[in-house]
Amino acid sequence: MAATGQPDPAPGLLRRLDLMGRAAFPTTLAALLLILAATPAGLPVLGPGLTLACVFFWSVFRPAAMPAPAVFGLGLLQDLLAFAPLGQGVLTLLLAHGAAIRFRRFLARQSFAVVWIIFCVFALAASVLGYALQVVLGWQVVPASPGLVQAGLAAGAYPAVAAVLTRVHEGMQRAEALA
Known part of the structure; x- marks a missing residue:
């Protein structure tokens, strides 16, 4: 409400576009990273x-920016780009998203080192779940080493990803404080 008792004017087009852009940015960035990693010049094993x-970062620090339908879409895109059995990436990312949401109050108050260690556990659990789903859905035992490499790459990439996403998150908070 304005000081005169009148309702605030409806936000203009640019304000609405800004709000939509900030809301869509986390999912769009994750999808773009996944697509870039899947290109021939990329590193496909790093995509997941x-x-x-x-998904972990945004689920902990800005859960409204990473809703479950967006996580579902990212998992489906991951399965399609990796030629994995459909549902493997979807289930893995949704379970990680749900667990991160469940423990977000605890995680958001911890130091970076603690959050990183917990993410490493998440990456290992996601790798084990992905391996089990691949065995069950593919009806054949496959080597476990690619999954372990993938978990190691995810754990190793998290500090760099978190550093960039932290800056983006702080920028989004500053922009929201000005509005």
Whole structure:
């Protein structure tokens, strides 16, 4: 309400575009990283780890920016780009998202080192779940080493991803404080 008792004017087009852009940025960035990693010049094994890092970070520090339908879409995109059994990435990312949301109050108050260690556990659990789903859905035992490499790459990439996403998150908070 304005000081005169009148309702605030409706936000203009630029304000609405800004709000929509900030809301869509986390999911769009994760999808872009996944697509760039899947290109021939990229590193396809790094894609799922980067996506997991983005989903984990945004689920802990800005859960409204990473809703479950967006996580579902990212998991489906990951499965399609990796030629994995459909549902493997979806289930893995949704479970990681749910666990991060569940423990977010605890995680958001911890130091970076503690959050990183917990993410490493998430990455290992996601790798084990992905391996189990691949065995069950593919009806054949496959080597476990690619999954362990993927978990290691995700754990190793998290500090860099978190540093960039922290700056983005702080910028979004500053922009919201000005509005």
